[in-house]
Amino acid sequence: xxxxxxxxxxxxxxxxxxxxxxxxxxxSATYFSxxxxxxxxxxxxxxxxxxxxxxxxxFLEKRSIDLKGVEKTKGKTFRWQGYYEYDMDQAHTLxxxxxxxxxxxxxxxxxxxxxxxxxxxxxxxxxxxETLDKIKPKYSFCDTMNFWIEHKREELTELxxxxxxxxxxxxxAREYCKxxxxxxxxxxxxxxxxxxxVIKKGESGAIFMSDKExxxxxxxxxxxxxxxxxxxxxxxxxxxxxxxxxxxxxxxWIKKSMVCGSVISSYVVEDFGIESYRKxxxxxxxxxxxxxxxxxxxDHKY
Amino acid sequence: xxxxxxxxxxxxxxxxxxxxxxxxxxxSATYFSxxxxxxxxxxxxxxxxxxxxxxxxxFLEKRSIDLKGVEKTKGKTFRWQGYYEYDMDQAHTLxxxxxxxxxxxxxxxxxxxxxxxxxxxxxxxxxxxETLDKIKPKYSFCDTMNFWIEHKREELTELxxxxxxxxxxxxxAREYCKxxxxxxxxxxxxxxxxxxxVIKKGESGAIFMSDKExxxxxxxxxxxxxxxxxxxxxxxxxxxxxxxxxxxxxxxWIKKSMVCGSVISSYVVEDFGIESYRKxxxxxxxxxxxxxxxxxxxDHKY
Numbered sequence: 291x292x293x294x295x296x297x298x299x300x301x302x303x304x305x306x307x308x309x310x311x312x313x314x315x316x317x318s319a320t321y322f323s324x325x326x327x328x329x330x331x332x333x334x335x336x337x338x339x340x341x342x343x344x345x346x347x348x349f350l351e352k353r354s355i356d357l358k359g360v361e362k363t364k365g366k367t368f369r370w371q372g373y374y375e376y377d378m379d380q381a382h383t384l385x386x387x388x389x390x391x392x393x394x395x396x397x398x399x400x401x402x403x404x405x406x407x408x409x410x411x412x413x414x415x416x417x418x419x420e421t422l423d424k425i426k427p428k429y430s431f432c433d434t435m436n437f438w439i440e441h442k443r444e445e446l447t448e449l450x451x452x453x454x455x456x457x458x459x460x461x462x463a464r465e466y467c468k469x470x471x472x473x474x475x476x477x478x479x480x481x482x483x484x485x486x487x488v489i490k491k492g493e494s495g496a497i498f499m500s501d502k503e504x505x506x507x508x509x510x511x512x513x514x515x516x517x518x519x520x521x522x523x524x525x526x527x528x529x530x531x532x533x534x535x536x537x538x539x540x541x542x543w544i545k546k547s548m549v550c551g552s553v554i555s556s557y558v559v560e561d562f563g564i565e566s567y568r569k570x571x572x573x574x575x576x577x578x579x580x581x582x583x584x585x586x587x588x589d590h591k592y
Numbered sequence: 593x594x595x596x597x598x599x600x601x602x603x604x605x606x607x608x609x610x611x612x613x614x615x616x617x618x619x620s621a622t623y624f625s626x627x628x629x630x631x632x633x634x635x636x637x638x639x640x641x642x643x644x645x646x647x648x649x650x651f652l653e654k655r656s657i658d659l660k661g662v663e664k665t666k667g668k669t670f671r672w673q674g675y676y677e678y679d680m681d682q683a684h685t686l687x688x689x690x691x692x693x694x695x696x697x698x699x700x701x702x703x704x705x706x707x708x709x710x711x712x713x714x715x716x717x718x719x720x721x722e723t724l725d726k727i728k729p730k731y732s733f734c735d736t737m738n739f740w741i742e743h744k745r746e747e748l749t750e751l752x753x754x755x756x757x758x759x760x761x762x763x764x765a766r767e768y769c770k771x772x773x774x775x776x777x778x779x780x781x782x783x784x785x786x787x788x789x790v791i792k793k794g795e796s797g798a799i800f801m802s803d804k805e806x807x808x809x810x811x812x813x814x815x816x817x818x819x820x821x822x823x824x825x826x827x828x829x830x831x832x833x834x835x836x837x838x839x840x841x842x843x844x845w846i847k848k849s850m851v852c853g854s855v856i857s858s859y860v861v862e863d864f865g866i867e868s869y870r871k872x873x874x875x876x877x878x879x880x881x882x883x884x885x886x887x888x889x890x891d892h893k894y
Contacts, residue, residue, distance in 0.1 A: 377772035470679035472795065473813045493774065494796035495808070506797070506887050508808030511775045545890040579894045585808050586888040588847040592881045 291356065293534040294402045295322045296335045296421045297411030297523070298368050298391065299342065299360065302563060305373040308516040314563040315346045316370065318411035318433075321520035323355045324567045325527030325554045328575060330534040332527075333402050335359035335421065339367040339390045353567075358399040365390045378515050379492065396421050407431075407534040409526060410453070414438065415445040422452060429539050431455040431486075431530060433522070439466045450479065454539070455486035457526045463489050472497065473504075486544055488529070490522050498548060503541040507548050508585060510556035510578055517562045521555040528554035553578040593658065595836040596704045597624045598637040598723045599713030599825070600670050600693065601644065601662065604865060607675040610818040616865040617648045618672065620713035620735075623822035625657045626869040627829030627856045630877060632836040634829075635704050637661035637723065641669040641692045655869075660701040667692045680817050681794065698723050709733075709836040711828060712755070716740065717747040724754060731841050733757040733788075733832060735824070741768045752781065756841070757788035759828045765791050774799065775806075788846055790831070792824055800850060805843040809850045810887060812858035812880055819864045823857040830856035855880040 297319030303312045319336045326332040333356035338347075340362065351357060366389040372381045396417060408427035410418040412435045422430055430453040438446050439462060446466070450456060456479060460472055467475035472489055476499035479487045487499045493515075495508040528551030533543060553575050557566045599621030605614045621638045628634040635658035640649075642664065653659060668691040674683045698719065710729035712720040714737045724732055732755040740748050741764060748768070752758060758781060762774055769777035774791055778801035781789045789801045795817075797810040830853030835845060855877050859868045 379772075470681075471815060471817065473815045477815065491796060494793060495810075497810075497813070504813050504887055505890070506810030506813075507890075508797075508799075508810070511799070511806050511808075513773060513775045513779065515773065542891060546894075549890055550894070576894050583892055585806055588807070588809075588851055589844060590885055592848075592852070592878050 291331060291333045291402050291405045293326055293330045293332045293407045293409070293531060294335060294359070294405045294425060294427070295319050295326070295332060295409045295411060295527070296396060296413070296418065297322055297409075298413070299334070299336045299338050299346070300368045300370055302519060303369070303371040304517055304519050304562065306378065306517050307374070307376050308514075309562065311562045313369070315349070316519065316563055317368065318523045320350070320564060321523035321558070322409060322411060322527035323350065324353065324564060325524040325551070325558075326531030326534070327353050327355050328528070328554065328570070328572065329531035329550070332356065332531065333359055333399070333405070335396050335398060335402065337361045337363060337390050337394045339363065339365045342367045359397065359402055361397055363390050372519075374518060378518055381519065398424050404428075406537060407530050409433075409530050410449075411523060411526075412438075415442050415449045419445065419449050419452065422449070429454045429533075431457055431526065433457045433526065434462060436462055436465055447482070450482045450484060453484065455488065456484055457488045457490060457522070459490040459492070459522060473499075486541075488548065490525060492518070492521075495552065496525065496548060498541075498544055500541050505541075505545045505548070507545075507552055510552055510582065511585070512556060512560065515559045518559050519563060521559050524555040524558045525551040527551070549579060549582050550575065553582065593633060593635045593704050593707045595628055595632045595634045595709045595711070595833060596637060596661070596707045596727065596729070597621050597628070597634060597711045597713060597829070598698060598715070598720065599624055599711075600715070601636070601638045601640050601648070602670045602672055604821060605671070605673040606819055606821050606864065608680065608819050609676070609678050610816075611864060613864045615671070617651070618821065618865055619670065620825045622652070622866060623825035623860070624711060624713060624829035625652065626655065626866060627826040627853070627860075628833030628836070629655050629657050630830070630856065630872070630874065631833035631852070634658065634833065635661055635701070635707070637698050637700060637704065639663045639665055639692050639696045641665065641667045644669045661699065661704055663699055665692050676820060680820050683821065700726050706730075708839060709832055711735075711832050712751075713825060713828075717744050717751045721747065721751050721754065724751070731756045733759060733828065735759045735828065736764060738764055738767055749784070752784045752786060755786065757790065758786055759790045759792060759824070761792040761794070761824065775801075788843075790850065792827060794820075794823075797854065798827065798850060800843075800846055802843050807843075807847045807850070809847075809854055812854055812884065813887070814858060814862065817861045820861050821865060823861050826857040826860045827853040829853070851881060851884050852877065855884065
C-alpha cells in the first residue's frame with residue numbers, strides 16, 4: 291500500500307451559521323482518505339460500531355479507498371457534535387461520544403506494513419506510536435490536538451521524535467512549543483528531529499519549514515465558508531496523497547503537494563461535511579491549482 | 593512632489609516583552625516617510641509642538657524627507673504610550689495625549705498640490721477628506737481605525753468613496769464591513785468604488801483585492817519580533833513609495849510594491865521604534881525581496 295491513514299470514521303452533527311446536519315459521515319480518516327484518493331491508493335485503519343451504515347462504507351470503497359483496516363465491532367460508532375460561531379474560526383465541541391474508540395486497538399492488515407507513507411491523524415499519541423512501530427513506513431506524519439499536549443506531553447514528544455513530519459495547527463504549535471512566535475515554534479519542532487513541519491493557519495493558509503526551507507501557502511480566497519469541519523484532515527490528505535503518488539519526500543515536492551492539499555480543503559469547506567467530495571473532479575483541483583499560481587505571483591524584478 | 597503623506601509625528605513610549613523605550617520619535621508619518629523615501633521623494637503634512645526635538649527633524653530631512661508641510665506650533669507634541677503582550681498581536685494603549693493634534697488644521701504647501709500619490713494615514717476622516725479635496729492627487733490611499741468606524745462611520749464611508757485605495761487591518765475590515773469573512777469584506781469595500789483594497793494581517797502578511805485580481809503576500813518569517821509599532825505604516829510607505837517611484841497604478845505593480853512594503857516592515861519590527869531605519873540599506877531590501885520570491889515559489893506543474 292502506498293499510503294495508510296490511522297484515524298476515525300465518525301458520525302458528525304454540525305451546526306454553522308449556514309445550516310445544520312445530523313449524524314453525517316465524518317471523522318479524520320474519512321476526510322483524509324477522500325482527499326488522498328484523488329492522487330494515490332489509500333488504506334484506512336479505524337473502527338466503527340454495529341450502527342455504522344453500510345452505505346458509508348460503500349461510498350468510500352466506491353472511491354477506491356481500502357477499508358481492510360477498518361474493524362467492525364459491537365457498540366456504537368464514535369460521534370462528535372459541535373458548532374461554529376459566525377466567525378468560523380474554531381469548532382466548539384458540544385458532545386464527544388468515544389464509544390467504540392474507547393477500547394480501540396488498531397489491527398493492521400499485512401499489506402499495510404512497510405507502506406510508503408503513513409498519516410497518524412489526531413488520537414492518543416500512545417496509539418499513534420504503537421501503529422507507527424508496527425507499520426514501519428518509509429515516511430510518516432502525525433497530527434495532534436491540545437488535549438494530548440496538555441495531558442500526554444511526554445508520549446507526544448516521543449512520537450514527534452519518531453515521525454518524519456507533523457501537521458499541526460498554529461494554536462497547538464504555539465502551545466506545545468510554549469512560544470507565541472510561529473517561526474520559533476517551527477524551529478523548536480525541527481530540533482526534535484522532525485524533517486518537515488507543516489503549520490496550519492486556517493483562513494491564512496499554511497506554512498512549511500524544514501532545516502533548509504520556508505514556504506508560505508495562502509488559503510484559497512473564499513467568500514463563503516459553510517462548514518470548516520474536516521478542512522485540516524483534507525489538507526493533510528491532499529498533501530500526503532500527492533506526495534505518495536509521486537513517491538517524493540523532498541521540500542520541493544512538499545510545497546506543490548501543499549498547494550494540492552489547500553485546493554482540496556477549499557472545496558470541502560464550501561459545503562457541509564463531506565458533501566463537496568461527492569462531486570469533486572480532477573479538473574476542479576487543476577483549476578484552483580492554476581489559480582493558486584496567480585494568487586502568489588508577483589513580478590520578480592525588484 | 594511625487595508622494596505626500598498626511599499623518600502624525602509623535603513621541604512614543606513603548607513596552608514589549610523585549611524591552612522598553614520612552615519618548616522616542618514615532619507617528620504614522622514618520623514610519624510612512626522613512627519607508628517611502630527608500631524609493632521616492634516624499635513630503636509630510638503634520639504638526640509638532642514646541643517640545644519637538646530639532647534632531648528628529650534633522651534626522652528626517654537628512655533622509656531627503658520634505659518637511660515643508662510640518663507646522664510647528666505652541667504646545668506639546670502628540671504622545672502615545674502603549675504596550676504589547678507576549679503574543680505581540682495587538683497594541684494596548686495606556687495613554688494618548690493629542691496635544692497639538694487637537695486643533696490641527698493641515699496646511700498644504702503649494703508644491704504638494706496635485707502630487708502623484710497621497711497617503712492619508714489614520715486620523716479623523718473629516719481631516720482626511722479635507723486634505724484630499726485640497727491636494728487633488730492623481731492617486732490616493734487612506735488608512736483608518738476602529739475609533740472612526742465606531743464614531744464617524746458616515747464620514748469614513750464618504751472618504752472611502754473618494755479615495756482610490758485603502759490600507760486597512762483585518763479586524764477593522766471585518767468591523768467596517770460587518771462580516772467575519774475577509775474576502776467578503778474586500779468585495780464590500782470594492783463596491784464602494786475603491787479600486788485597490790489592501791488588508792493587513794500582521795504576521796500572516798497582507799492580501800490585495802481589485803475588481804480583477806486577488807493577491808496574497810505572506811509576512812517575512814521572523815523568529816524575533818521586538819516591537820511591532822509602525823509596521824503597518826511602514827508597509828504602506830514601502831508599498832506606495834515603490835508605486836510612486838515607478839508611477840504605476842496597475843494591479844501588477846501593486847503586488848510587487850506590496851512585497852517591498854512587507855520587506856521594509858520586516859526590518860522595522862526587528863528593533864524598537866524607528867531604530868532599524870538608521871541602518872536600513874538598499875541591499876537589505878533587495879536581499880529580502882529575493883527571499884520573498886523563494887518563500888512563495890512552488891513548482892507550477894500540477
